[in-house]
Amino acid sequence: MDNQGFEMYGESIQKSSNGTEWPRKEERNSKWSLMKVFLVCLLACVITTVIGVLVLSLVYVNHVPFIRETVIKDDGTSSPKPEEKDVDIKFQFLNHVTNSKVHKYPGGEIQWARYRNDVNEYQSDEEMVFGRSINNHRSKMTFGTLRIKSKGLRAPHWHFNANEHGYLAQGSAWIGVIGADNSVVTTYNVTAGQVIFFPRNTVHWVKNVGSEDCLFLLFFTTHEELQTLDVDDAFFSTPEDIAARALRPQGGVNFIRTFKKQEEDQAINLPPNLNELVKNATYVQSPDNLVWQFFYDLKGSAEYPFPGGVFQWARYRINGTGLNEKEKIFSESLNKHENTLTLATLRIFSNGLGQPHFHFNANEMGYVISGCGQVGVILSGVTSNFNIGIGDVIFFPVGTQHYIKSVCDEDLLLILAYSTGNQLETLRMDDYFHGTADHILAQLFFKHQDEFKKFPRPAKK
Known part of the structure; x- marks a missing residue:
């Protein structure tokens, strides 16, 4: 045929409408093959990467307890936080x-x-x-x-x-x-x-x-x-x-x-040469x-017994109630300075109990001097019971109900500090239990109202 638009398929060279030569069929097929290989490789890489990330994520979740945080120091430098693990709530x-x-x-x-x-x-x-x-x-x-x-x-x-x-x-x-x-x-x-x-x-x-x-x-x-x-x-x-x-x-x-x-x-x-340096220390x-602004004879102060133990206090008392003249000086010194503490020694006799209670106006911190005991703490949604011994420090946030029990043959002795320079305010379990009407307790605990008469009234303090 004379029409060049219908040249034989096998023609070795074709031309476009503007006269340029088209690539040969073999070249076109070769380029398409390379494209297919590239696409397959790309897809394989994507799939491999996704699988690798998933595997590493599973390993990280199973073996690393938390993501390390960075702490910014006062001088502007940073340091990673040490790795944490699940820690007992106590x-x-x-x-x-x-x-x-x-x-x-x-x-x-x-x-x-x-x-x-x-x-x-x-x-x-x-x-x-x-x-x-x-x-x-x-x-x-x-x-x-x-x-x-x-x-x-x-x-x-x-x-x-x-x-x-x-x-x-x-x-x-x-x-x-x-x-x-x-x-x-x-x-x-x-x-x-x-x-x-x-x-x-x-x-x-x-x-x-x-x-x-x-x-x-x-x-x-x-x-x-x-x-x-x-x-x-x-x-x-x-x-x-x-x-x-x-x-x-x-x-x-x-x-x-x-x-x-x-x-x-x-x-x-x-x-090391102190004796050469100091000749007359007075x-x-x-x-x-x-x-007495800066000193208190706690050991020589009055004892305040309770069933199971005894307290001694270095504290502020309104109008100096129960204090001698020297102790009043210390009491007023505490109260006039901002953010001072109340201190006390607590001695719980063997198998004695400092009953559950909480403080309205102070956090409490204590150190075990001698003996051993058991402590219970109840916050909103948090309860913990644990043992304590010599050298342990305990902490009870304000409003937290807590108890301390002696569990050794010897007395349990602690030094306690309360975060108030005012008079400490405390409410004990027997006080708030008996301060609640019997019919309210009956409704709360699903027990007959008369049964709450079995609880003896606490002695007047």
Whole structure:
């Protein structure tokens, strides 16, 4: 045929309508084959990737308990949070402080049950849960143990964000407290069983003057990380010329330059050549009207018995009710400072019970001095029962019902702190049970109204 539009299919070269040559059939088939191979490979890669992601996700879910979070520090740097695991709910209320990190110094050591800004400073998940608990509940409470060797000195210091309340469990020490404005210095002796109190930003020091270690059980009124400044750190952080002008020593700035900062932290100080440095150490007992602002003889105070045990209190009492003249000074001192604590020793006799109760106006924190016991805690939707022993710290948020029972042959002895400088307000189970009308209890518990007469009325307190 003459019409070129109907050339034979086998023609080797074809032309388009504008005269350009079309690719040969073999070339077209080859390109389509390559495209099919590419599409198949792409599909295979997608399928493989999806399967891989699914497998890795399943492995991650099964073996990694949580996604690591990042903590932003105060200096702007970041650090990953330590891996967590499921932790028993009891550690919201319990801290084995004896297992915490021991901060060692030349003259002693400190251990903490507290909140940390950097979670990597926690020694365990349990410790972290406790720290978060006291912080989340805005408890205004931190606990620490301070051990000072014989002749050791807790360096003069002050706390920016907390009052300090302490109970001396062992040893004897001399205390120094420096007041504001006129710089009145109060010094006094403290022995085992007595209480010390340092208002926020008050410079104070503690010197062990006995032959055995001093052991202080300390409570601080903050649920944030405690902020402290030691006098030696403040001195060495001050420019030499400024320190010389402020202190005006003989020799001026040249004398200031003879001071050398120790390489290790001197928070609890005990120089090896102490006998060469100190020739005449004198201690003067200040007048009672000064001392009792910062001191309380808890061991020598009145006992308040209850079925199963006895309390002794270092606390504020409205109008000084039941207090002697010295104790009234301490009571008023607590009440005039902001965010102070009430302290108490609680002795529960063997198999005795501190019955279920709660506090209207205070969180509670305690340390086990001796014995062993069982604790029960009930929050909204949370219930926990656990055992406690020597060196354990317990925490009960405000309004939380709790009980403490002695389960050893010996008495259970605790030092307790409550986050109020006002009179503590407490309601016990027998009080609120009998304060509820019988017909209300009958309707609540599906029992006949007369059956509630089987519960004896609590004695008047």
